Amino acid sequence: MANKILLDIHQAKPSFDENYLPPVAFDLKVKAGECVIIECRDLEVATAFADLCSGMVALRDGKVLFKGLDWFDLKEPRLSALRGCIGRVFQKNGWMDMYSVAVNILLPSLHHTRIDEDKLVDQAMTLCRKFGLPGLPMDTAREATMIDLFRASCVRALLNNPDLLLLEYPAESSSAELMSPLLEMLNIAQNRGAGIICFTRQFSLWNDYKDRVTHWMRLQEKGLTSIRLG
DSSP states (O other), X not given: OTTOEEEEEEEEEEOTXXXXXXXXXXXXXXXXXOEEEEEXXXXXXXXXXXXXXXXXXXXXXXXXXXXXEEGGGOOTXXXXXXXXXXXXXXXXXXXXXXXXXXXHHHHHHHHHOOOOHHHHHHHHHHHHHHTTOSSSOOSBTTTSOHHHHHHHHHHHHHTTOOSEEEEESHHHHSOHHHHHHHHHHHHHHHHTTOEEEEEESOGXXXXXXXXXXXXXXXXXXXXXXEEOOO
16 A cells, blocks of 8 residues: 555646646656645646646646546546545635535535445534534635635545545645644545645645655746755
8 A cells, every 4th residue: 555656747748728837847656645745835836736636737748647547548427536536625716606615515525426425424524523613514605714614625625535635735724723633634644545745835834744744845937846854
């Protein structure tokens, strides 16, 4: 399990139509149980790279494999099923305003997997309480507070035990009160073999979790580079 490669980005060059990622080749391997912290000051670039990991960015060269499968070799419904193995915290635009936050939390897992709905709701309720929510929020995203939306984002990302977590700036979005349950849940996810990619504006925000971090990386105009912290 420890040597199983979950995400394999090999010489992946975004298409010329991609507006945010630099036109360079990207390489990254994330194994089961690994945690990668990526420092990126440009929020749009970070979101675009998370999209790349999810097979949502067209390539002019190279490949992106998830669980051994090339995203661009897949068609529906297998494509959606594979994306259902990824949990993601979006930094923005992650909510459908016509539905309650509760529906937003449950819908991805209901759409992408065949898990029993009652079992999923029970799991969601447990996660909600873990992050300080009294239950599944029935407000829409517009009516909810920013901190409750972050709590709900964590619940949605962790729901149904995804194989890969893509977290856009969770340390910047949360208070110290919320980082504690988040780090606890990330530790549990790593222990069961999930791969984790977290984006941040500065590495120091992850000092409390540094013993579990496998790779420190920086995403800039020249691409993705490994960093050795002193």
